[in-house]
Amino acid sequence: MSGPELELNAALRQLAASAKNLEAPPAVEAAVLCAFRRRRGVRGSRWMLRLAAAVVLALLGGAAGLLLRPQRREVVTEFAPLLYGDDWRPLDGGRLVRVRLPRSALSRFGLPVSQDRAAEPIHADVLVGHDGLARAVRLVEWKY
Amino acid sequence: MESAAHLGDDELLRLAKAGDQEAFTALYRRRQGAIYRFAMHMSGRAAVAEEVTQEVFLTLLREPDRYQPEQGELAPFLYGIARHRVLRCLEREARFEPMAAEPPSTGPDPLAELARGDQLQSLRRAVLALPTRYREVVVLCDLEELDYVAAATTLGCAVGTVRSRLHRARGLLAAKLRRGGVSRCFV
Numbered sequence: 001m002s003g004p005e006l007e008l009n010a011a012l013r014q015l016a017a018s019a020k021n022l023e024a025p026p027a028v029e030a031a032v033l034c035a036f037r038r039r040r041g042v043r044g045s046r047w048m049l050r051l052a053a054a055v056v057l058a059l060l061g062g063a064a065g066l067l068l069r070p071q072r073r074e075v076v077t078e079f080a081p082l083l084y085g086d087d088w089r090p091l092d093g094g095r096l097v098r099v100r101l102p103r104s105a106l107s108r109f110g111l112p113v114s115q116d117r118a119a120e121p122i123h124a125d126v127l128v129g130h131d132g133l134a135r136a137v138r139l140v141e142w143k144y
Numbered sequence: 145m146e147s148a149a150h151l152g153d154d155e156l157l158r159l160a161k162a163g164d165q166e167a168f169t170a171l172y173r174r175r176q177g178a179i180y181r182f183a184m185h186m187s188g189r190a191a192v193a194e195e196v197t198q199e200v201f202l203t204l205l206r207e208p209d210r211y212q213p214e215q216g217e218l219a220p221f222l223y224g225i226a227r228h229r230v231l232r233c234l235e236r237e238a239r240f241e242p243m244a245a246e247p248p249s250t251g252p253d254p255l256a257e258l259a260r261g262d263q264l265q266s267l268r269r270a271v272l273a274l275p276t277r278y279r280e281v282v283v284l285c286d287l288e289e290l291d292y293v294a295a296a297t298t299l300g301c302a303v304g305t306v307r308s309r310l311h312r313a314r315g316l317l318a319a320k321l322r323r324g325g326v327s328r329c330f331v
Contacts, residue, residue: 008318011267012286018264019287024180024197032172032201033165039205040163 072142079127079136080111094129098140106139149174153218161208172201175219178288179226185283186230188272192237196229220290220297227280227298234276270320278313285310 104118123140148156148170156174159167179200183193203225204211211221271282284295285306296303 004318005314008314008321009286011263012282015264015267015271016287016289019181019185021177022181022184023177024194028180028194028198029169029172029176031198032205033169035202036160036165036168036205040165 075141075143076125077139079125079138081136082110082134094127094135097126097128099124099126111137154213157204157208157211157218168205175222176201178219179222182223182226182283182288183230185268185271185287186227186276186279187233188268192230192233195233196226199229200225216297217294220294223284223288223290223294223298224300231276266321267317270317273320274313274316278309278316281306281309282313282317 100121100123102118103113103120103122106122106124107113125138125140126134127136129135148159148164148166151159151167151170153171153174156167156171160171176197180193180197183196184190187193187196200222204222211218215221271279271287274282280299281295284290284298285292290298292303292306295306299306
């Protein structure tokens, strides 16, 4: 490296050193940090808004589901009397018992049963007299 | 701030992206001086340097994922944004002809205040008078002391290009200083 080049290098180093402590004024830092906080705030509020929107939608969805969901209602048939031979004792009271039994059991009461659905459970109300005998039965179903 | 100061740039940026203001402040304070000086040396104007410094960090805030650590360190990436901004400012200002009767600027000039000596002022003016492609390598390599690889990353060119431009830039500087009558002092 020649003498002039060395001198130029030295001068450049001197210029660099003279500016070494030069910094952006505090106003720039304030502006940048303000933007950072604003951005973080926006991101935070966006997150909160998303959460709030999700909660509102879930609540609305739940309410709509309750309102629009078809209501289940109970449907019962007429009571079918259960006969025990020629014994026609009058029913002087009793109680109603709801039971769950296989559909095939209906044949014991003389009711028709589809063989395809014989294993399916079914609900029934059985009218039981004071003497403990089942006197009548009705079938229960739930429909929408 | 003490706890964040010892962390690397990438870690600070990761924390800042997650909303950690302390990390972002530490990163800003670590890097703002170099960006401001680069813009100041390139433009010679404090207002441009302030605008560029602010824009560099706002860009980092808005688009943090533009920085890819596997492509280089954060400092050259920030210099790259600063360079782009400085060039835009210089182009914008070049469109306007100064009014003939315009009085000289009375605004503060931090570099002029620092480089009070005639020789340093002459050198500073000579650097500012260099064509942009030569000025930026002098500012990055000689004044900001980046190595050639980092300078090449900043400029988006080959290391050999940085070397050749720097060689040419120093030759131009020497010639300018000789013509300016300060060769006896510096060159």
